[in-house]
Amino acid sequence: DVKVTQSSRYLVKRTGEKVFLECVQDMDHENMFWYRQDPGLGLRLIYFSYDVKMKEKGDIPEGYSVSREKKERFSLILESASTNQTSMYLCASSPPRGALHFGNGTRLTVT
């Protein structure tokens, strides 16, 4: 079974802090994704990566950046956290033509 691991289930940060959300997958998938999930808005794509050091902006990249130095790891960075970034963050990976496999999610609260 594919395993996608997100480093934290719950995270509380202060406004202005730099925040790192880490995601690791163990199935050698080329593609990795970061989504944000908010009630009533469904899943919105922040960034995705189709190869090491490659990244593409999704629908809502503002205020976020990503890093993919190794194939198995995809990090989401909030350069200066703001309260409107309080949300559920979901990481996922997939093979080229297959389904998404999700991590357990990180619920981030910015105070």
Add this chain to the structure above:
Amino acid sequence: AQTVTQSQPEMSVQEAETVTLSCTYDTSESDYYLFWYKQPPSRQMILVIRQEAYKQQNATENRFSVNFQKAAKSFSLKISDSQLGDAAMYFCAYRSPLTGNQFYFGTGTSLTVIP
């Protein structure tokens, strides 16, 4: 961009009964993939079933089956013999092999199972 619409924000079903969740999508492509995901209160997104557009046969996985109507751009999920553990948010998703690697999600249907 492709759009995916789930017109039922909430549904309920009696335990052991059958329920159908609706999903429609908008695309001009002929080759694509469709998925249903389940998200229980634990928040883990779980793949329920997938369908390749080039396959005419509807996918089934145990109590879960789909009604894929390509011309109508409809992809409904049928859950038979509903169980309490089926209570969750269900998301329909579309993947295009052409527009990079993007997935497009509906806004979800919250399913309640009544004992």
